[in-house]
Amino acid sequence: MVRKWNKLQSALLGDYRIFKLRQDTSRSPRTNKTHDFYVLEACDWINVIPLTPEGMVVFIHQYRHGIEAVTLEIPGGMVDDTDLSPADSARRELLEETGYMAEEFVHIGTVAPNPAFLNNRCHSFLALGARKVQAAQLDGAEDIVVEERPLSEVPTLIKNGRITHALVIAAFHFLHLYQSQHPL
Amino acid sequence: MVRKWNKLQSALLGDYRIFKLRQDTSRSPRTNKTHDFYVLEACDWINVIPLTPEGMVVFIHQYRHGIEAVTLEIPGGMVDDTDLSPADSARRELLEETGYMAEEFVHIGTVAPNPAFLNNRCHSFLALGARKVQAAQLDGAEDIVVEERPLSEVPTLIKNGRITHALVIAAFHFLHLYQSQHPL
Numbered sequence: 001m002v003r004k005w006n007k008l009q010s011a012l013l014g015d016y017r018i019f020k021l022r023q024d025t026s027r028s029p030r031t032n033k034t035h036d037f038y039v040l041e042a043c044d045w046i047n048v049i050p051l052t053p054e055g056m057v058v059f060i061h062q063y064r065h066g067i068e069a070v071t072l073e074i075p076g077g078m079v080d081d082t083d084l085s086p087a088d089s090a091r092r093e094l095l096e097e098t099g100y101m102a103e104e105f106v107h108i109g110t111v112a113p114n115p116a117f118l119n120n121r122c123h124s125f126l127a128l129g130a131r132k133v134q135a136a137q138l139d140g141a142e143d144i145v146v147e148e149r150p151l152s153e154v155p156t157l158i159k160n161g162r163i164t165h166a167l168v169i170a171a172f173h174f175l176h177l178y179q180s181q182h183p184l
Numbered sequence: 185m186v187r188k189w190n191k192l193q194s195a196l197l198g199d200y201r202i203f204k205l206r207q208d209t210s211r212s213p214r215t216n217k218t219h220d221f222y223v224l225e226a227c228d229w230i231n232v233i234p235l236t237p238e239g240m241v242v243f244i245h246q247y248r249h250g251i252e253a254v255t256l257e258i259p260g261g262m263v264d265d266t267d268l269s270p271a272d273s274a275r276r277e278l279l280e281e282t283g284y285m286a287e288e289f290v291h292i293g294t295v296a297p298n299p300a301f302l303n304n305r306c307h308s309f310l311a312l313g314a315r316k317v318q319a320a321q322l323d324g325a326e327d328i329v330v331e332e333r334p335l336s337e338v339p340t341l342i343k344n345g346r347i348t349h350a351l352v353i354a355a356f357h358f359l360h361l362y363q364s365q366h367p368l
Contacts, residue, residue: 002245002254002329013198014205016222018301021198021205024249028327035325037249038200061186064299065208065221070186071299109342111350114297115248115255117202122350141219143212145186158293159361166295166306166354173357177343 003029018042018078019118038117045113045122047076047171048090050100050130051184056148058100058130063143072147072157073168079123086123094127098146099136103129109174113167124171126178151184187213202226202262203302222301229297229306231260231355232274234284234314235368240332242284242314247327256331256341257352263307270307278311282330283320287313293358297351308355310362335368 005026013021019040027034050058057074064071077093079086087105094100106126113122138144149157154172157163163172189210197205203224211218234242241258248255261277263270271289278284290310297306322328333341338356341347347356 002247002327004252004254005247005249005327007252016205018222021200026249028324030327031324033324037325038202039250063186063189064296065189065210066223066301066303067296067299068188068191068303069299070188071296110345110348111353112248112251112255112348113350115251115253115349117250119250119252121348140212140215140217141221143186143189143214155361155364158357161294164294164296164305165299166297166350169295169354169357170350173342173353173360176357176360177339180339 005029008034040118042118042120044079044086044120045076045167046079046086046090046093046125047074047122047167048094048105048125048127049074049108049171049175050094050098050102050127051151052130052148055151055184057151057154058094058098059147059149060097061145061147071165072162073165074171076122076167087125090123090125090127094130095134096137097142097144099132099134100127100130100146101133102127102131106178108178109170111167111170122167122170124167124174126175189213192218224302226262226302226304228263228270228304229260229351230263230270230274230277230309231258231306231351232278232289232309232311233258233292233355233359234278234282234286234311235335236314236332239335239368241335241338242278242282243331243333244281245329245331255349256346257349258355260306260351271309274307274309274311278314279318280321281326281328283316283318284311284314284330285317286311286315290362292362293354295351295354306351306354308351308358310359
């Protein structure tokens with residue numbers, strides 16, 4: 001079996017607000033040699049599939065600075081307040097980014113966004129009974145437009161490349177697995 | 185609609201082998217104010233679901249330094265040689281990490297691993313007719329054990345948290361969509 005590496009040193013290289021960068025030096029249990037690895041330390045993230053009583057998913061259009069393009073996504077963000085649970089963070093992000101509330105938040109799955117170099121997790125929620133209650137409250141660096149689309153359209157949106165965010169597609173996979181046991 | 189931001193400045197902060205870190209200063213078309221964003225420049229990645237004629241998926245157990253744990257994944261890696269197409273890179277990674285070859289590589293989908301701060305894409309392939317042809321060729325920083333598991337077991341492996349890598353789950357979602365049109 002594959003064994004745990006022995007971490008010999010760890011040095012913080014920088015703090016970049018959404019993550020810290022560190023360099024670890026670890027020894028391979030297989031070769032006994034040491035190697036350096038770069039790791040991003042990030043807080044956990046959440047995303048949420050808001051579903052209205054009419055079977056519509058509340059999507060957001062958002063400008064993304066990594067790929068320098070507008071994406072079609074579900075609401076999401078960081079669990080950056082240690083007083084908030086992942087479910088509370090999902091509730092807050094949904095309200096801030098879209099102005100929607102929901103009746104029930106169901107945890108449908110958790111991923112490691114990239115276990116090779118990110119140390120965090122992303123928790124996905126299904127928000128049932130979503131409805132608009134107020135205007136969205138965007139911070140200055142956000143630029144979001146809300147659009148409801150039928151849940152039945154999601155497979156096509158993924159197949160034709162309209163939805164490309166890996167964490168959003170993982171969330172819809174968790175929803176697919178959830179639906180096989182809990183018909184919506 | 186959401187509009188593109190105007191990038192005013194871009195500065196390279198460091199080169200960390202698997203990615204470069206840069207800082208962009210961009211102006212919001214909504215507020216006209218400027219904000220700083222950190223972006224990781226990475227080459228594209230690939231992953232591959234190798235399927236044997238007997239309906240087994242070729243998985244790998246691997247130590248991952250981001251989460252400091254052993255994961256259950258499919259083979260994957262970087263498109264780091266500009267002479268190789270994503271499909272050729274998938275073929276090379278499958279052979280190096282597992283010692284398997286396959287008869288046919290089908291591109292089943294492409295994601296943005298994290299459009300917020302990564303500029304790259306990850307291409308997923310289905311490798312049909314996979315079979316072991318030689319020993320794996322691990323580099324010193326790799327530590328991999330191969331295990332075949334039935335494709336029919338994958339939903340359970342995802343539901344019970346045995347498979348957690350977001351890009352692997354996205355690949356299996358693409359396979360699910362592919363199978364709805366091309367029964368395996």
